[in-house]
Amino acid sequence: MYQAPRGTQDVLPEDEKYWRYVEATATRQAELFGYAQIRIPTFEHTPLFVRGVGDTTDIVGKEMYTFDDKGGESLTLRPEATASIMRAYLEHGLASSPQPVKVYFLGSMFRYDRPQAGRYREFHQFDCEVIGDGSPTVDAEVILLAWRFFETLGLRNLTVHLNSIGDRNCRPGYLSILTEHFSLHRDRLCPDCRRRLETNPLRLLDCKNEQCQFAIATAPAGIEHLCEECARHFTALREMLDALDIPVELSPRLVRGLDYYTRTVFEIFPATVGAQSALGGGGRYDGLMEQLGGKPTPGIGFAMGIERVILNIREQGIPVPGIRRAVVYVAHQGDQARVMAMRLADEIRRAGIQCVVGLGARSLKSQLKQANNLGARFAFILGEQEVAEETVTVRNLAESQQWQESRQAAIERLLSTER
Numbered sequence: 333m334y335q336a337p338r339g340t341q342d343v344l345p346e347d348e349k350y351w352r353y354v355e356a357t358a359t360r361q362a363e364l365f366g367y368a369q370i371r372i373p374t375f376e377h378t379p380l381f382v383r384g385v386g387d388t389t390d391i392v393g394k395e396m397y398t399f400d401d402k403g404g405e406s407l408t409l410r411p412e413a414t415a416s417i418m419r420a421y422l423e424h425g426l427a428s429s430p431q432p433v434k435v436y437f438l439g440s441m442f443r444y445d446r447p448q449a450g451r452y453r454e455f456h457q458f459d460c461e462v463i464g465d466g467s468p469t470v471d472a473e474v475i476l477l478a479w480r481f482f483e484t485l486g487l488r489n490l491t492v493h494l495n496s497i498g499d500r501n502c503r504p505g506y507l508s509i510l511t512e513h514f515s516l517h518r519d520r521l522c523p524d525c526r527r528r529l530e531t532n533p534l535r536l537l538d539c540k541n542e543q544c545q546f547a548i549a550t551a552p553a554g555i556e557h558l559c560e561e562c563a564r565h566f567t568a569l570r571e572m573l574d575a576l577d578i579p580v581e582l583s584p585r586l587v588r589g590l591d592y593y594t595r596t597v598f599e600i601f602p603a604t605v606g607a608q609s610a611l612g613g614g615g616r617y618d619g620l621m622e623q624l625g626g627k628p629t630p631g632i633g634f635a636m637g638i639e640r641v642i643l644n645i646r647e648q649g650i651p652v653p654g655i656r657r658a659v660v661y662v663a664h665q666g667d668q669a670r671v672m673a674m675r676l677a678d679e680i681r682r683a684g685i686q687c688v689v690g691l692g693a694r695s696l697k698s699q700l701k702q703a704n705n706l707g708a709r710f711a712f713i714l715g716e717q718e719v720a721e722e723t724v725t726v727r728n729l730a731e732s733q734q735w736q737e738s739r740q741a742a743i744e745r746l747l748s749t750e751r
Contacts, residue, residue, distance in 0.1 A: 339445070339453025341639075345655070350642045353652045354485065355438055358458040358636075361481045362436035365473065367460055370435040372416040378406040383623055384415030386591025388532040390524075395443040409442035412590070413459040414617065414633055415624070421463050422626045431464030438638075450640035458612075458636040466618055466630030468565050471596045472572035478600060478612065478634050479578050485641070486650040489603035490611070491579050495555065495586040496566040497534065499594045500619065502559035507533050509552050517547035537585045553584030562595055569596060592617040596632065602644055611644060612636030660746065661703035662689040662712045665696050669714040676712065676724065676739060685746050704729060712742060 336342055343351060359369070378398050385391050397409040410416055417435060420426070426433050437459040444453055460477060462470050475492060482490055498506055510533040518526060522541040529536065537548055558566065573580050588597045599613030614634025621629035645652065660680055664673035670693075677689035688706060690699040696713070703711045713725040724742050727734045737745075 337453070339447040341452060341454075349652050349655050350645060351638070352655070354458070354638055354641055354645070357484050358436070358438060358481060361477060361484060362458075362460055364480075365434070365477045367434040367436040367477075370417060370420065370437050372410070372413060372420060372437065372439070374440070375407045375409050376416055376419070378408045380415050380419055380624070381408050381411060384418065384592060384620060385412065386532075388528070388535065389591055391443060391590070395445055397442045397444060411441055411443045413437050413439070413441070413457060413635065414461060414590075414592070414620070414631075417459075417461050417633075418463070418617075418620055418624055418626075418631065421629075422621065422624060427464070427627070427629065432470065433463045434461070435463075436460045450637065450643040452639060456638040458638060458641075459633065460614075461631060461633035463621075463631040464629060466616075468568040468572065468596075471565075471569045471616060471632055472576065474614065474632050474634060475573060475578065475598055476576055478614075478636065481636065482600065482611065482641075485645060487602070487611075487641075487644055487648060491581050491601050491603075492573070493583040493586055493599045493601060493610075493613075494570070494573075494580050495583050495597050496558060496562055496595050497554050497587055497593060497597055497615075498558050498562050502557060502562055503534075503594075506552075506554050506557040509557065510534065510536070513551050514547055520544075520547060532591065534587050537587045548585060551585060554587075555582070555584055565595055588613060588615055592620040592623065594618045598634075611640055656686060657707035658686045658688040659708065659750065660685060660687045660710045660712055661699070661706060661708040662687060662714065663696055663699035663703065664690055664713070665715040666719070668719050669716065672719050673712075673714050676714065679739075680712075680743060680746065683743055683747060685743075685750055700727075710746070 381396060382392055387393070391411050396411050399407060401407055417437065421433060440454055440456050442454055445451060447453060460474065462474060479492065497503065511529065514521065514529050514533060514536055518529065520543060521529065522539065522544050525536050525539050525541070525544050536544065537551060539548065555566065570580065586597055586599060593615040595616045595618065597615035599610040601610050612635055614632065616630070616632040618630040620631060621627065662673045662677045664670045673689050677687045680687040688708065690702065700711055708729060711727040711729055713727060718724055722739065723736050724739050725734060725736050726742050
């Protein structure tokens with residue numbers, strides 16, 4: 333028997349309400365902040381991610397779904413959205429638009445990772461990006477949007493973990509200090525971290541391997557080695573977040589898993605903090621546009637994992653609006669009534685009211701049972717008499733009341749009750 337591939341999932345109708353709730357909240361909050369929706373391809377030319385995300389990252393080195401198409405061109409299913417959005421900004425000349433450009437995206441991502449609770453190989457993200465402004469005020473707004481998104485969902489006891497990893501001016505000096513520190517513990521590091529020590533020492537701070545934690549815990553903090561400009565930026569950001577009453581915890585070893593980050597990085601955690609419990613995060617990527625061949629252009633953004641957000645909504649017992657059930661069920665008896673039922677149901681739907689019509693040749697009893705199972709409020713019943721008299725028998729399923737009236741009067745009654 334066929335099954336969904338490992339690391340993927342089916343979202344069944346009874347769970348769809350969580351997805352609608354999260355996606356509708358994301359759209360509403362992003363648009364309240366003045367963001368416009370962008371749609372990007374499911375796959376891109378592989379070099380975009382190698383260059384943009386970073387060839388020393390685990391995403392590029394271990395997790396990307398890369399394949400050659402029939403023309404022999406290397407393509408990759410998108411593992412994240414930022415590089416694609418920056419490519420679109422560059423390709424379509426959005427630098428000539430009023431700055432900053434503020435966009436949001438909802439869609440699936442693909443990474444060959446070890447599946448676990450809230451983490452899949454095909455997963456979905458809510459992504460927001462601001463391109464063209466490097467001020468700390470923009471950083472504060474992005475974090476505020478992420479915070480309001482979670483707050484509106486009803487999630488509680490969250491904390492923003494915040495750090496600054498410097499820029500091209502001060503980071504080289506910090507990397508030298510990190511290399512010196514981790515070299516003293518080289519024999520105790522995991523194989524991946526011994527490799528990272530040679531390619532990108534900053535990545536060691538992101539390791540979750542237990543044997544590396546002592547070396548990470550004693551590593552020098554990046555915020556103590558910021559240049560004057562980065563330090564001013566970080567101080568201004570913290571002051572704004574304090575003024576906005578957003579609970580912030582400084583995390584000097586937070587670096588995120590992508591190479592394009594500069595200065596501000598952040599993640600948002602629920603109360604039960606663990607290696608994989610961050611609901612999402614992001615940061616500033618002021619050098620990414622240059623890596624992709626464009627002019628220096630500042631940018632900042634975040635991504636939230638929808639599966640993990642839904643997991644926390646369930647864990648916190650947050651009530652979610654249900655999918656709206658059918659208001660009317662049109663039941664019928666006889667061939668003429670069946671045709672009339674289809675026409676009546678279509679008229680009801682065109683009036684903007686949800687309606688289900690009995691299909692096939694079920695008995696009236698079976699149709700009414702289905703109406704109850706669907707949670708319909710009314711059943712409209714058509715038989716030979718109703719067809720001949722151009723009427724409909726209306727049954728209020730909740731109150732067990734029944735009457736007969738013209739089809740037009742029945743629809744007008746529905747419209748009045750649904751206003």
